[in-house]
Structure formats: structure tokens, C-alpha cells
Amino acid sequence: MERWRNKVAVVSGASGGIGAACAQALVGAGLVVVGLARRQERIEALRETLPANQRSRLHALKCDIQEEQQVLQAFEWTQRQLGGVQLLVSNAGIIASTELSGAQNTPEIRRTLETNIMGSVYCIREAFQSMKSQQAAAASSGGGGGGGGGHVVIVNSVAGQQVPNLGPQLPSLNIYPASKFALRAMQEIYRQEFQRHQTQVRVSTISPGLVDTDILPAELQGVIKQHMPMLSCKDVADAVLWTIATPPNVQVQNITIKAQGEKF
DSSP states (O other): OGGGTTOEEEEESTTSHHHHHHHHHHHHTTOEEEEEESOHHHHHHHHHHSOGGGGGGEEEEEOOTTSHHHHHHHHHHHHHHHSOOSEEEEOOOOOOSSOTTOTTOHHHHHHHHIIIIIHHHHHHHHHHHHHHHHHHHHHHTTSTTGGGOOEEEEEOOGGGTSOOOOOTTSOOOTTHHHHHHHHHHHHHHHHHHHHHTTOOOEEEEEEESSBOSTTSOHHHHHHHHHHSOOBOHHHHHHHHHHHHHSOTTOOOOEEEEOOTTOOO
16 A cells, blocks of 8 residues: 555545545545545544544545536646545445336436436546546656556445345335446446556446445335344445555456345
């Protein structure tokens, strides 16, 4: 992890759950972290819980990744204030509370797709452009382009590998698994494109099983937390740290992690 010390990471969905755990872990590992979230105040509250010597390493930006202009502004701020980004943890995601075949469900379905897919597209695009420009600058200065080796980590789900059958007694997962299958395909497209542009930027996916976060609808939380083992958010953050700590010549495609005894 030493090569990541003082590098800049952007974490989407950093106000709680997996995103907050990743932000905290990355700051602890010596990175400078820009946390993006609609609830900026929760990132600021997280900063106050950090050791005093780490607090200046966490920056909180208000950003709804559904809104492309807000994403552009966040990455422009990161470029202007911190010189760009070397690591992106694309984490923000939501689950709608509806059925895919339900009546008048367009706003909820669209919001899920805009967040899980298009929000990821906006963030990954801007992060990669920053990483690529850093490589070009390093090459032009005689550095051989080594400064452009960044990493994009996409937080996905086992629901992007197989659609869980929750049965008729629990709510439908509606469009959520489809959005996660899309991220799975996008990871491979990004890998090919990053190579096409002759960069050293890597892209990896972390696919956790059930995680104890507030992303789960209330109807699911009451049942699942009582009867099924779950990962902690720190477990996922640890997987992110392991992924970025692998040697630069190693392309980690996907890590699937589940709680011991998970039924799915």
C-alpha cells in the first residue's frame, strides 16, 4: 500500500455503509479521500470521528451522482484543489421499493438506473480522463507515463452474477439485479478501453453478498437480519484495500465475498 500514500481517491456514496467504510479505510491507509454524497453532512460527521491527524485527508462534497453536472463539478474541484484522482471507488447505489411489473413505477425504476448505471458512467468517465491526462503529462515530462497508473474499483453485488429468488413473501428486487449485471459487463468494457488507450489504469469489481447496510428496504431488513448472516461494511472495505494493493501488473477482474453460511 505504500505506493498509494498521499494519492487521491474519490469515493461515491460515502455518507454511509460501504462508502463510508471505504473512505475511512483509505484515509487510514494514507490516501487523501474525496467523499461524494447527497448527504454531505454525514461525511463531515464521519471526519470528526477520525484520529485528529487524519481529518484533513477527508474532503466532503455534496454530489448526487444522478446529476451529471454535479459529478463534473466534483471532479473539477478535485482536479483544481488536489491535482486529479488516482483511485475511484464507484460505490453509490440504491434499490427501488416496487415490482418491475408494478403500476406507475417509472420514477423509482428510472432513479435506480440513473444512480446505479448512469451515475457510475459519469464517475468512471471523469476519473479515467483524469488518470489518462496524468499519464500523458508524466510521459511528456520524461517520466515514462508511470504517473498515470490509476485504479477504478466498482462495488457490485452477487446479484450481478445470479438473480436471488427471495420467494413470494419478500419484496421484489425489481430492476436492481439488472443494473448490477450491467456493471459486470461494463467492467470488462472498461478494461478493454483502458488498454486501447495504452494506459496502466486497472479496473476491478468487488461483488459482496448480503451486507449489513441501510440500502436494504425496511421489509427486507427485518427478515434478513434475524435469519441470515451478513458481511460488515468493513469486510468490503478490506477487499477494496486488498485489490488496490496487488502489484500493478495484476488485473483483478472480480472478487466475490460472502458471509460464512450465507444462503444465497
